[in-house]
Amino acid sequence: MNEEKKAAPEMEVTDYTDPQCPFCVDAYKTDNVKPIDVPRVIAKLDEYLGKNDYAGAERHLKYWEAEAKMGNDLRGEFSLAEELMGLYRKLGRREEAVFYAEKAVGYVDLIDIAGSVGAATAYLNAATVYKAFGTPEKGIPLFTEARKIYEEKLDPADSRVAGLYNNFALALVDLARFDEARDLYLKALDIVLKSDGNEPEAAITELNLASLAEAQYGLEKAEAEIETHLDRAEKLLKKEGLRKDGNYAFVAEKCAPVFGYYGWFGVEAELKAEAERIYGGNR
Numbered sequence: 001m002n003e004e005k006k007a008a009p010e011m012e013v014t015d016y017t018d019p020q021c022p023f024c025v026d027a028y029k030t031d032n033v034k035p036i037d038v039p040r041v042i043a044k045l046d047e048y049l050g051k052n053d054y055a056g057a058e059r060h061l062k063y064w065e066a067e068a069k070m071g072n073d074l075r076g077e078f079s080l081a082e083e084l085m086g087l088y089r090k091l092g093r094r095e096e097a098v099f100y101a102e103k104a105v106g107y108v109d110l111i112d113i114a115g116s117v118g119a120a121t122a123y124l125n126a127a128t129v130y131k132a133f134g135t136p137e138k139g140i141p142l143f144t145e146a147r148k149i150y151e152e153k154l155d156p157a158d159s160r161v162a163g164l165y166n167n168f169a170l171a172l173v174d175l176a177r178f179d180e181a182r183d184l185y186l187k188a189l190d191i192v193l194k195s196d197g198n199e200p201e202a203a204i205t206e207l208n209l210a211s212l213a214e215a216q217y218g219l220e221k222a223e224a225e226i227e228t229h230l231d232r233a234e235k236l237l238k239k240e241g242l243r244k245d246g247n248y249a250f251v252a253e254k255c256a257p258v259f260g261y262y263g264w265f266g267v268e269a270e271l272k273a274e275a276e277r278i279y280g281g282n283r
Helices: 038-050 054-070 074-090 094-110 117-132 136-153 159-174 178-192 199-217 223-237 246-261 265-279
Strands: none
Touching: 038 054, 038 074, 038 246, 054 074, 074 094, 074 117, 094 117, 117 136, 117 159, 136 159, 159 178, 159 199, 178 199, 199 223, 199 246, 223 246, 223 265, 246 265
16 A cells, blocks of 8 residues: 555545434414424435535525524524534535534524533534544534433434544544543444444544554554455445435445555445436536
8 A cells, every 4th residue: 555645535424414403483373473394394405415416405505594593593593503503514615614613513402402412512513623624623522522422312323423533533622632532432333233224424424543553653553454444344335225215325426535545446436426426427
């Protein structure tokens, strides 16, 4: 393997999953508030994302953000801030992503959901934004608080816990806290592999473990460990019976360059072709 390569791409869980609605809008209806239908908004958003139509997704979210403001629906604005920070992070638009991350965190106290799973999800998403744009240290307190809430209030086998572990680990790798990161990756794998259908998510973690090994030990010394993780990831992505939907296409597209980085060009080409087939040319 080539020692002069740039670092392997990392993949965040929020690259391929969207946050779940943390509350029911019906609980917030008053005479002075006209709440938007958040679950319906997110369902339509999923349609855009399933087609890789990010421009359409942005228009959709901005429209409903304006509707929530007009209806004095603070909780609706909170949900849209979470979705918008994730979208802008995916698009690499730092200023807008950070704006909505800060907005979502600020709304936690404003709508009185501190200590809830919904608050933890906002912290997790905001911390992921900070990590994505080169300030992982800013996200560590948010990751830590989110972990505390998730571990207290969610089932240990909940996929959201695994998602938090994965994204927290990515930030720890950036800060050279490798052993802590590896421990979280392994915890995440233990969760997702207990249920069928989570193989794409497990593949993401295996590839991130490969990147961690390179960061900690160097490409040459970590070669055997890297190959092991790549082999496991390939088998997970090619397991028979996997649902080949928009989520799979997104994961395949994100995993492909990692395989290519390490010289597994055949696997890279296969995953890119599969993603294109699923998207059907809708870009």
